[in-house]
Amino acid sequence: xxxxxxxxxxxxxxxxxxxxxxxxxxxxxxxxxxxxxxxxxxxxxxxxxxxxxxxxxxxxxxxxxxxxxxxxxxxxxxxxxxxxxxxxxxxxxxxxxxxxxxxxxxxxxxxxxxx
Amino acid sequence: xxxxxxxxxxxxxxxxxxxxxxxxxxxxxxxxxxxxxxxxxxxxxxxxxxxxxxxxxxxxxxxxxxxxxxxxxxxxxxxxxxxxxxxxxxxxxxxxxxxxxxxxxxxxxxxxxxxxxxxxxxxxxxxxxxxxxxxxxxxxxxxxxxxxxxxxxxxxxxxxxxxxxxxxxxxxxxxxxxxxxxxxxxxxxxxxxxxxxxxxxxxxxxxxxxxxxxxxxxxxxxxxxxxxxxxxxxxxxxxxxxxxxxxxxxxxxxxxxxxxxxxxxxxxxxxxxxxxxxxxxxxxxxxxxxxxxxxxxxxxxxxxxxxxxxxxxxxxxxxxxxxxxxxxxxxxxxxxxxxxxxxxxxxxxxxxxxxxxxxxxxxxxxxxxxxxxxxxxxxxxxxxxxxxxxxxxxxxxxxxxxxxxxxxxxxxxxxxxxxxxxxxxxxxxxxxxxxxxxxxxxxxxxxxxxxxxxxxxxxxxxxxxxxxxxxxxxxxxxxxxxxxxxxxxxxxxxxxxxxxxxxxxxxxxxxxxxxxxxxxxxxxxxxxxxxxxxxxxxxxxxxxxxxxxxxxxxxxxxxxxxxxxxxxxxxxxxxxxxxxxxxxxxxxxxxxxxxxxxxxxxxxxxxxxxxxxxxxxxxxxxxxxxxxxxxxxxxxxxxxxxxxxxxxxxxxxxxxxxxxxxxxxxxxxxxxxxxxxxxxxxxxxxxxxxxxxxxxxxxxxxxxxxxxxxxxxxxxxxxxxxxxxxxxxxxxxxxxxxxxxxxxxxxxxxxxxxxxxxxxxxxxxxxxxxxxx
Numbered sequence: 003x004x005x006x007x008x009x010x011x012x013x014x015x016x017x018x019x020x021x022x023x024x025x026x027x028x029x030x031x032x033x034x035x036x037x038x039x040x041x042x043x044x045x046x047x048x049x050x051x052x053x054x055x056x057x058x059x060x061x062x063x064x065x066x067x068x069x070x071x072x073x074x075x076x077x078x079x080x081x082x083x084x085x086x087x088x089x090x091x092x093x094x095x096x097x098x099x100x101x102x103x104x105x106x107x108x109x110x111x112x113x114x115x116x117x
Numbered sequence: 118x119x120x121x122x123x124x125x126x127x128x129x130x131x132x133x134x135x136x137x138x139x140x141x142x143x144x145x146x147x148x149x150x151x152x153x154x155x156x157x158x159x160x161x162x163x164x165x166x167x168x169x170x171x172x173x174x175x176x177x178x179x180x181x182x183x184x185x186x187x188x189x190x191x192x193x194x195x196x197x198x199x200x201x202x203x204x205x206x207x208x209x210x211x212x213x214x215x216x217x218x219x220x221x222x223x224x225x226x227x228x229x230x231x232x233x234x235x236x237x238x239x240x241x242x243x244x245x246x247x248x249x250x251x252x253x254x255x256x257x258x259x260x261x262x263x264x265x266x267x268x269x270x271x272x273x274x275x276x277x278x279x280x281x282x283x284x285x286x287x288x289x290x291x292x293x294x295x296x297x298x299x300x301x302x303x304x305x306x307x308x309x310x311x312x313x314x315x316x317x318x319x320x321x322x323x324x325x326x327x328x329x330x331x332x333x334x335x336x337x338x339x340x341x342x343x344x345x346x347x348x349x350x351x352x353x354x355x356x357x358x359x360x361x362x363x364x365x366x367x368x369x370x371x372x373x374x375x376x377x378x379x380x381x382x383x384x385x386x387x388x389x390x391x392x393x394x395x396x397x398x399x400x401x402x403x404x405x406x407x408x409x410x411x412x413x414x415x416x417x418x419x420x421x422x423x424x425x426x427x428x429x430x431x432x433x434x435x436x437x438x439x440x441x442x443x444x445x446x447x448x449x450x451x452x453x454x455x456x457x458x459x460x461x462x463x464x465x466x467x468x469x470x471x472x473x474x475x476x477x478x479x480x481x482x483x484x485x486x487x488x489x490x491x492x493x494x495x496x497x498x499x500x501x502x503x504x505x506x507x508x509x510x511x512x513x514x515x516x517x518x519x520x521x522x523x524x525x526x527x528x529x530x531x532x533x534x535x536x537x538x539x540x541x542x543x544x545x546x547x548x549x550x551x552x553x554x555x556x557x558x559x560x561x562x563x564x565x566x567x568x569x570x571x572x573x574x575x576x577x578x579x580x581x582x583x584x585x586x587x588x589x590x591x592x593x594x595x596x597x598x599x600x601x602x603x604x605x606x607x608x609x610x611x612x613x614x615x616x617x618x619x620x621x622x623x624x625x626x627x628x629x630x631x632x633x634x635x636x637x638x639x640x641x642x643x644x645x646x647x648x649x650x651x652x653x654x655x656x657x658x659x660x661x662x663x664x665x666x667x668x669x670x671x672x673x674x675x676x677x678x679x680x681x682x683x684x685x686x687x688x689x690x691x692x693x694x695x696x697x698x699x700x701x702x703x704x705x706x707x708x709x710x711x712x713x714x715x716x717x718x719x720x721x722x723x724x725x726x727x728x729x730x731x732x733x734x735x736x737x738x739x740x741x742x743x744x745x746x747x748x749x750x751x752x753x754x755x756x757x758x759x760x761x762x763x764x765x766x767x768x769x770x771x772x773x774x775x776x777x778x779x780x781x782x783x784x785x786x787x788x789x790x791x792x793x794x795x796x797x798x799x800x801x802x803x804x805x806x807x808x809x810x811x812x813x814x815x816x817x818x819x820x821x822x823x824x825x826x827x828x829x830x831x832x833x834x835x836x837x838x839x840x841x842x843x844x845x846x847x848x849x850x851x852x853x854x855x856x857x858x859x860x861x862x863x864x865x866x867x868x869x870x871x872x873x874x875x876x877x878x879x880x881x882x883x884x885x886x887x888x889x890x
Contacts (some may be wrong), residue, residue, distance in 0.1 A: 018341055020328045020359050023749050023765055027186040030761060031193075037764055049357045049806050057806075059362035079124035080172075087173050089183045089328070089338045091120060 009115050010071055012085065013101040014063060015092040017110035021046065021061035025084035025093065032072060032083045041068040042084055063093075065116040071095065120182065122175045130176060133670045139164055144174050144672050145614040147597050148604050150549055150578055151194050151755045154251035154331035156604040156611050157184060158672060159191075163616045168195050168598045177672065178306045179609070180336060186749055190761045194596065195619065199758055199821065200578055201593035202620035211568070212827035212880065214585045221621065221631070224590055229635050231572045232266055235543045241267035242507045243543040245529065247274045249550035250281050250753065251331065253602055253613070256491035257625050258548045259522075263496040264640040265633040266546075269508035271493065272524040274550035275557030278847040278854030279523060280452035282333060287520050287852060288461035291709045293474065294697030295688060296607075297465075298483040299444035300476075301339035304608050304678035309342065313680065315477035317444035319349045319365075321437055323464055324375060325448025326358045330747040332446055334606040340446065349440070351433050353378065355743055356772060356813055357806035366433045369808060371424040372743040373454040373724040373858025379463030380719055381419030382434040383411040386470065391438030393472025400683060400696070401469060403706025403717070410718040411463070422721070424808055442478035443471055449745065450857055455846060456722045457853030462707070463719040469703045475681050482688065486676045487660040489605040491653065493522035499640060507540070513851035514713045526557075527845040527854070533566040542569075548576040548625065549594065551583045554833050555754035555817040558842040558856055561796060561834060561879040576628065579758060582833035585825050586880075593622040600624030601647040603654060603665070610654070610661060611673035615647075626650065715849060724858035725846050726793075728810070731860070738793045738860035740777070741811045744838040745856060751817060758821035769836040771863070772805040772813040780809070781863050788866040793859060796840035796885035798875055799866050812863065814838040827880040834875040840885070 021044055029041035043066055048059035063084070065071075072082035076095075080086065085093040094101060098115050105111045122130075129135050134143050140162040147159045158177020162170035171191045175182030204224040209215030235243050246262035248254045250273065262271040273279065289296050299320065305311035320340055327337030337360075344350060344363065352364040353375065361367040370378055386392050387408045397404050416434075420427035437443050445468055451460045473479035484490070497505065509532055510516055510525020533542050545567060550556065557563045567573070567587050575584040576592045584591045599622060602613035615624070623631075626646035633641035643649035651665035661674055668674060679687065686692045695701035699708045704717075711717040723730035728741070750762040757763065771791060783789050787802045791814055800814055807813060816839065820832040834840060842856050864870075878885060 018345055020338070020341060022328065022338075023186055024184065024189060027189045027761060027765070028184075031189055037760065049359075049362050051806075057357060057362035057367075059357070059359050061359075079128070080126075081121075081123045083172075086123065086175070086182060087184045087189060089185060090341050091181075091183065091338075094121075 009098045010096065011098040011101055011113055011115035012065060012071070012082070013094040013096070013104055014112050014114065015108065015110065016060055016062045016112055018090050018092045019061040019063065020090045022089045024087050024089050025063045028083040028087045029069070032075070033068065035068065039068065040066055042066060062112060065114050069116040071116060120175070126175050133672065137162070140169065141616070143614055143616045144176070145616070145669070146604055146611040146673060147188055147191070148602070148613060149252040150594070150596060151187065151752060152252050152597070153187065153752045154333050155179070155336060156334070156606065157188060159184065159188060161598055161616050166617055168192055168617050174672070178308050178675070179303070179673070181308070183338065186762065186765070187752060187756060190759060193759050193761055194756070195598060195617065197758065200619060201580060201591060201622065203593060204621070205591040207589045212586055212830065214826040216591065221623070224592060225632055225635055227590060228574060228632060231544065232636070235572070236267065239541055239543055242270055242504065243541055244268040244546065245270045245272065245524070245542055245544065246546040246548070247272055247550050247552065248548050249274055250276070250556065251333065252549045253597070253604065254549050254625050255493065256495040257629050259493050260496040261546070261629045261633060264499050265629070265636040267500065267504065269497070269500055269505045270524040270529070272526050272529065273556065274547065274552035275526045275530065275563050275844070277527055277558040277842070277844045277856065278452070278457065278852050279521065279526065280457055280852065280854045280856060281449050282452065283521060284452040284457040284852040285447060285461045287515055288458055288465055290520055291698070291704065291707050292462065292465050293469070293482065293703045295482045295484065297468065297474065297480045298335065298607060299446040300478050300481045301335070301343055301444065303335065303339060304481060304483070304675070306675045309346070313477060315442060316346050317343055317348045317478040318440040318442045319351060319437055321351045321443060321445040321467070322360060323353045323445065323447040324450025325446060326354065326360060326747060327446055327448070328360060329749055330448060331752065332448070335446060349436065351436060355807055355811050356746070366429065366436060368425050368429060368433055371422070371808065372450070372741055372811060373727065373855060374423045374721070375451055375454065376456045376460035376463055376719060377414055377419045377422040377721040378425065378430065379460055379467060380411045380414035380721060381416045381430050382437065383463060383466055383470065384415055385431050385434035386438040386467070387411065389435065389438070391435065392470040396472035397470055400702050402700040402702040402704045402708070404470070407466065407705035407718060414721060437467065438471055442476060443468070443473045444478060445480055452853060453745065453856040454858055455725060455848045455853050455855055456720065458848055458850050459719045459721065466705050466719070469705065474703065475683060477680050481680070482682055483607050485605050486608045486610045486674070487658045489610065489653070489658040491605065491657065497522070510851060514715055515850050515852065518709070518713065525851055527847055527851070530563070530566055530844050533569060544572045545570050545587065546574050547583055551577070551581045551754045553586065554582050554819045554837070558839055558854060559795065559844045560837050560839040561884045562844060564879055565884060576625070579821070580825060581754070582819050582831045586827065586830060592628060593620070594628065595619065595622045595624045600626065601650050602626060603650050603668070605658065608678070609673040609675045610658060610668065612665065612668040614669050724855045726855070726860045727858065734860055738862045739810070740861050740863065742791065742841060742859040742861040743811060743813045743857045744842065745816045746772070746813050748815065754817035754819060757819060769800040769815045769818040770803040771800040771815070772803050772807060774807050774809045775804045776809045777812065778802055778804065783863065783865050789863045790866055790870065791841065791861050791863050793841045793861045795843065796875065798835065798837050798840045800836050812861065828877040830876050830880055832874070832876055834879045837875070840875060
């Protein structure tokens with residue numbers, strides 16, 4: 003939480019997350035995480051065929067208990083590294099209250115408040 | 118989520134360098150090595166001559182602040198203790214991995230002596246220079262080859278049929294006289310906000326998993342951005358990739374049959390009258406003959422050939438044909454078939470007859486920014502014509518007429534195997550290429566051929582299987598942050614700024630310059646690499662009106678881009694409207710091919726080994742093998758020594774349908790041997806949605822963690838899909854090769870059947886049977 007006690011989070015548009023692993027890698031590099039440790043981790047559903055003939059193939063990155071929303075980067079006015087480098091540009095950092103409002107505009111969004 | 122800029126970077130807008138506490142921050146461009154085909158904007162954080170951190174540059178219009186895993190993990194690569202630190206001279210036998218440290222001067226002395234000896238005894242053409250794909254040595258190595266060594270034999274690392282990009286580029290050159298590029302707004306520094314740009318209504322993505330792959334100066338995630346804004350998507354891919362799953366239509370093509378599919382889509386568009394009449398009448402040549410030819414490939418016929426339902430082909434043709442704006446991106450799969458040129462021709466025709474050429478949101482006609490155009494031919498004019506005429510493969514039709522700027526790899530192999538007819542090959546110069554691990558088809562055969570040369574030099578960042586097996590000298594080259602360089606590949610022209618150094622590693626430019634001075638000082642007049650680059654920017658790119666230092670200050674520079682150049686007289690040297698072709702039009706029937714005695718219209722031919730062309734072989738090897746599928750973690754054979762990248766991707770994987778796996782008695786996670794009559798390799802099974810008759814193996818695998826000396830040789834042949842591919846099976850132009858359409862079978866790896874590993878087989882036991890022949 004920030005100084006003014008406002009909770010911050012990550013809004014993720016999982017409609018367009020391509021599963022590129024950049025968030026995971028950026029997080030590991032930024033936090034110098036050991037082999038096997040993750041601050042954010044991709045979950046995958048699919049690919050599988052649906053009854054309507056379309057395919058389900060979805061990735062969602064999930065912040066873990068090691069996520070500190072890149073406190074040190076945020077302090078100097080940067081975005082968390084996963085947000086900054088997300089290749090599909092599907093991650094937004096901000097106050098949970100504002101992000102929740104953005105969720106109303108589009109389906110397939112998920113909001114994480116890791117801490 | 119519209120590419121927001123953080124407060125920190127807003128504060129540093131317009132600054133090329135600034136101080137942040139103990140760090141110096143530098144905005145510049147990252148290219149290779151280690152590399153890819155792209156040039157993303159980065160910010161290096163350096164301290165004491167070392168890069169300590171890297172971030173994406175949010176003000177760079179190319180990548181808009183985004184980086185992929187390979188750049189994110191750049192520091193591990195640059196800082197790696199495994200890098201080559203100084204020149205090494207072989208002291209044991211080739212393959213023993215025994216070296217002695219020498220100085221650069223000693224290395225240059227040895228090279229000068231050897232090169233001059235070979236030139237005197239055999240002629241300069243006995244020296245072959247090779248480089249890897251898409252790396253930042255595109256114009257540097259050719260210049261060394263021509264200007265220093267005096268040899269016309271520059272080529273890529275035994276790339277069969279030059280089948281990476283070259284077939285597509287050559288086809289575009291003869292069809293519309295220019296290159297094209299799917300329009301995802303990349304020509305403009307203000308990108309998606311540019312008022313002249315329009316969103317493609319449909320994107321036709323052909324033979325490329327663009328988001329993972331390294332499209333030639335195009336980022337796959339631009340397509341994702343267009344999808345967010347509403348572009349529809351058609352994907353041609355044998356495997357259900359994420360993009361294919363998101364596509365409106367997925368065309369699950371049988372590998373190697375792209376030409377048939379493209380011909381059929383043209384046929385539907387013409388028969389259903391979905392083409393752009395006005396454009397075809399005014400700007401296309403040979404439409405009637407073209408229509409007649411593609412009519413020989415109606416969708417029902419293509420359906421059988423391509424293993425795609427007829428209705429899906431028709432539906433895809435309609436979606437593309439009816440769209441007001443269609444953009445296209447095509448991948449190396451198009452090239453990697455014997456009829457690769459033909460596939461490219463038919464796909465190119467689709468863009469043209471639907472009126473998409475040079476239309477906003479269509480297929481832009483693009484040149485190298487500011488007409489710089491330094492590429493494989495840089496310096497070729499220095500050679501006397503009689504020397505250029507000796508270039509290997511010059512008898513091939515397109516090369517004869519100046520289309521194609523490299524010696525022909527397959528013919529080179531034949532020359533070596535014939536014992537040096539018409540002349541012997543005595544020396545290889547490998548700069549950032551690792552042909553037995555990647556790129557070269559039929560790797561065990563190449564192993565034998567390269568060993569015959571008297572003197573080999575490898576320039577790279579790490580010790581590689583190619584260096585251990587063949588090199589007499591190994592020279593360390595700098596990584597991207599350690600060199601003054603530039604990038605000009607379509608748009609923009611970008612600067613690459615030196616901010617760090619590593620032991621005695623030199624930039625590719627610097628070492629070529631120093632060596633070149635010893636051969637022909639008049640052709641290497643520049644003081645150092647930076648002065649050479651400044652000459653290229655100031656003199657060879659004079660249209661830009663900048664010095665290199667000025668370019669470094671702005672990082673990169675865009676040229677004004679105009680649509681509909683053919684209407685404005687911007688494409689032809691005579692300034693008249695039209696295209697720069699013999700007829701002045703887009704040639705659906707290629708008049709140059711006609712003049713050269715080649716079929717001027719697209720055609721389809723089965724791969725040389727396929728369920729239909731070799732049914733007996735197919736009984737024994739019942740699976741179609743496609744190779745070369747890209748990974749997030751690696752660029753071809755690079756990045757295998759990096760812990761982080763390997764954590765994501767520890768093992769080579771062969772992708773197959775669960776149904777196929779069950780049929781062959783294997784399951785996900787099992788190691789399997791993949792075999793045909795040329796050899797075998799092992800990879801681990803991963804389930805993917807592919808046709809049950811198709812499997813997809815990874816390429817580029819070697820294991821830096823394994824013993825370097827032969828017979829281990831980093832296990833380079835153990836998991837090498839190129840044990841199963843072939844050289845010397847090209848199309849009639851010499852272009853195209855069946856890398857992605859072989860036959861194979863799979864069986865589970867057991868202790869019993871793994872007593873002799875492929876690398877030992879190749880390095881110690883004379884190769885697989887086929888190679889021994």
